[in-house]
Amino acid sequence: MSEAGQGHRYFLARHRLADLIDVLRGAGGRARTVIGPTVEQGAIVYAEIDTAADLPVGWRDEQAPGHYRLRREGDERAFAYAVGPTAWKRHLFPPARVRMEVAAEPGADGTRFEPTQPAASATVLLGARGCELAAMRVQDRVFRGGPYVDDHYADARDAAFVVAVQCTHPASTCFCTSMRSGPGVEAGYDLRLTEIADGFVVEAGTDAGGEVLVSLRLDPADEERAGEAHAAVAACAETVTHRNRGVDPIRARDLDMYPEHPRWDEVAARCLACTNCTMVCPTCFCSRDVQQSVLARPDGTVERQWDSCFTAEFAAVAGGSFRSRIRDRYRQWLTHKFSTWWPQFGTPGCVGCGRCIVWCPVEIDVREEIAAIGTSAPESDAQDGGERRGDVDLGPQALTTSPGGVPEPPPRTGTVERVTTETSDTVTLRVRTPPGLEAQPGQFVLAAVPRVGAPPISVSRLEPGTLELTVRSVGPATAALCRLGPGDPLGLAGAYGRGWPIEAARGNDVIVVAGGIGLAPLRPVIDAVLADRDSYGDVSVYVGARTPDDMIYSAEIGTWEQRRDVTAARIVDRAGPDWLGPVGVVTQLFADTAREAASTVAFVCGPERMMQASVDALVDSGMRAESIWLTTERHMECGVGLCGHCQLGPYFVCRDGPVFTAAELGPYLGVEGI
Amino acid sequence: MEQESGEVITPAHALQAVRLGAGLGEATREKLARVGQILVRGAGAVLFREGEKTPYLGVVISGRVGIRTYVAGRGDVTLSTVEAGDIFGWSVLVPPSRAHATVWAVTDVTVLGFPAESLRRVLAADPDLAAAVYQHALSALGRRITSTRLQMLDLFGSPRTTEPVRPPGALSRRLADVRRGAATEEPTS
Amino acid sequence: MTRGAPTVGVVKFASCDGCQLSLLDLEDHLLEITGTFDIVEFAEATSRRSPGPYDVLLVEGSVSTEEQAAEILELRAQARTLVTIGACATAGGIQALRNWADHDEYRRAVYAHPEYVASLATSTPVSSHVRVDAELHGCPIDRGELLELLSALAVGRRPQIREDAVCLACKRRGVVCVTVARGIPCLGPVTNAGCGAICPAMDRGCYGCFGPRPEANMPSLTGSFLASGGTRADVARLFEGFTAYAEPFRTTVSDLRGRGPEEDADAQQ
């Protein structure tokens, strides 16, 4: 590294700001787009900057809950404001981008899914603040910290040259010191600026930053200027800390322990579910995949767009939404930011920038909400017995991510070999597995029909070279799957998720409890156990359905019933006179049988309410929640932990599930609106 | 509980083997067994009909008993079944003791029945026995209500039938149904 | 037109034709549309008349006369899918404002020969009369949404039209919130997106022409308008636009005005 390395402070005189921008734009040959602060539409937003004159020189901001105004101070300062409505995610994770091109032309190769390749151009992010760099590190963990990465984000991030500016003029809504994200900037920058009376103290954080300093031929900053810069940031920190003495992020970690706190109703009465808070938040990452095509044209695209947990469809599945009330959505937002983000990503989801407070049209202040719920919660409300979580180092500053995952894969094309009609609305597709696709029992695939959608479907049978999908037509995408015939192509992405622990169940008694289409993901369990029957103890299979005609795999259940080494029984909710089997709920089939806690493993799948009843019955009969495995359904867009839709408390169902133990889901089963 | 064919079964034996009897002291159980009768019915036989006076409180010893009701246009609908060890005909305990549904033998069944009159007599004479029988009936009813609730939720039903009036995207959802060919449009007014 | 292609009809009731014209506005796609669908009735463009049935029937306009009330029942029976397009059909339109006024007076003021106008005392959305399968909101509707509706029908996907707040569209577009940054009252938080946030992008508050979102939190938004200094009449006026007759705007206006719209037995069957 050159002498302009880390730790050396240089002085950039005010009139040379223009030179800095010129160098950043690529005077040295490499053309770069500079994105920085500028005054537009009555606010300081981030947009393309051509010259120093585009910067908000002489402007001050005034920010409060639901309130933002600019005022002309008329001085020379360019960075004397706190963060505005734009977050850098706009450039790293744009509001909409085409993720995939699809085609449905005739012929074997006519069905195509081609991911768009990232091609970020070199960009300078000028004016990033401490909280904003912390937010980037938080999003790094989301988008490139897991097994599947958003390669567009990663590319844009790597192509970004970061010029950080330390804060000296905080807003009333800033609480960076509570979240340990600012006002200073400690890491993650190429250049770091601190504005003082006659210019800037500048430091390089990387070699690339050092080169810029070298080409500017700056003098070292003298003691006085260095001291002025230091004092300005320290004073800022002091102010922010003083204003936010009541904000306690450690207590806020416990928010998810009070799902029934009355404050949720109070804040829901104010909240408009307008999504503004999530849109302006620099760490919110949720997205939806939108199918686009024109009329009958065979080609189309899948566009990934910003989404928010406040939207009506965010947690919707066929049949309704898991979070139908505004209360449920506000609770999702606040608990996610301050509480469940921790187990997901090891950091809080909030960096204390205050944007959600300012841009909430009805002035809801997260600081007040976390204080009200976190500190006034009656101890008895606590879901896990009131035990408090320990102190942790909050500083996202300290966190780095080691990229390692693979880009989210596109669907590969398989071919339907056979279609079996199961019931009036359900079919089983046997599909020739595309090369490279591997699946385990309990995992799911995204079954993609170009221009229509890619719903998650469980693998219902695995054989060498083929897999089966049992699909119930509940909406357009599943209907399109049900219309497929032999020879038709079909896209398959995956298989994804945590499967059933079949191996671990060896040596134990096995109970399978299925309701409705829930038998589909369990069939591979039964296949595996029967293929290796001697390795397991008693095997029982209990199946519930609405009516005898709604029972899938009816003939196959018959063969299980015939076997002497399997106890199999089925029950229906209602039946006509021809049905000679039991009528009632599936738990009636096994509730009275005592279980050996230590040596029994149960696998359960069906509607959530039915699984809950089954877990209760199994626990009453002596089983431990740790050995009861369930599979859950949630709205899914991406299947790989990037879109945020499938969250269930601290879990991403697509990645941490869909198979969970009843012990893991215990706190969430039966809680309304999670 | 399994009965070898041909073996003669007495009310006392039968009662001992089921939950109702297991919860009673020996002397009390004897007392109850004395008013019991073993009934054997072939598959399809009706034990008693909806609307009739309930003739007895029954315990299924073997086989499966069904509880059904008649719905115009749908015929007989079985609402639940009673499996070995469980009771039916509880309405005998509560005046006016009218059967709320028809009870029939889904398979060949063996039933232990306590005829209404004699049952009422022993219960009136022995408050402890009465308490035990009522408690048993209540807990059986409780389980049945829980099941019925779950059945009412129609958990496996078509999502469309359980949709709220205007769920998110409901409008476009229905539209898509048309493409699926699932919509059977009836004229609406 | 393709043989066996889905049949589409476009009909209108009380409205300005603006929404139907959106279909003609899809100039670049017209040939493709007629290649994909069989347009059997379209008052604006053809003189063809079809008695139905229709696979898809687009209905523009509100129901304002007794003939119309009878006709919509008839049309519903002929349509597999009935889609209402525009604020008039979905919410009663601007003409629904007369529902709050004295009807006869209104009629005298508007028409030279009021005695010829056999109108119902109210202008009501189509959904007050028959079941509606889908709605395209807006005054006029958004061409892009119309094209998406037709495209989704053509390939069998769920139309990618969501009931998001206008705020979501503003934020995606990078429009700075006019309420927070300039104190302009805006109906965006309670209004369906779909317009592309046109008004806020032009420094104006949203007028709600795409209609109330299903979960619009009216007490909170009107409370905040009142708290920031508006009178009850000022706030009522904000909602008295194209979709004033749609709930919950309707109740809000009535509450703020202290009186409800004239309910007429004819219109409400």
Ligand SMILES: Cc1cc2nc3c(=O)[nH]c(=O)nc-3n(C[C@H](O)[C@H](O)[C@H](O)COP(=O)(O)OP(=O)(O)OC[C@H]3O[C@@H](n4cnc5c(N)ncnc54)[C@H](O)[C@@H]3O)c2cc1C
């Ligand atoms: C892990 C997992 C495994 C599944 N396995 C099966 C299976 O084996 N067989 C089967 O028939 N169904 C299965 N489902 C449910 C299936 O994914 C939904 O029925 C399907 O997505 C509905 O889409 P649609 O477009 O047909 O219906 P719509 O009514 O259009 O669906 C509602 C909307 O929600 C979206 N959506 C996203 N995720 C879901 C979801 N999980 N459920 C419902 N809607 C969702 C759809 O994209 C659509 O936009 C599974 C779901 C999950 C999460």
Ligand code: SF4
């Ligand atoms: S939750 Fe609010 S304060 Fe925290 S990072 Fe997001 S917008 Fe900023």
Ligand code: SF4
């Ligand atoms: S789920 Fe979390 S990350 Fe996603 S929009 Fe809501 S608060 Fe933001």
Ligand code: SF4
């Ligand atoms: S908290 Fe405020 S910004 Fe967020 S959804 Fe509710 S009203 Fe909108």
Ligand code: FES
């Ligand atoms: S995060 Fe996208 S489906 Fe789980």
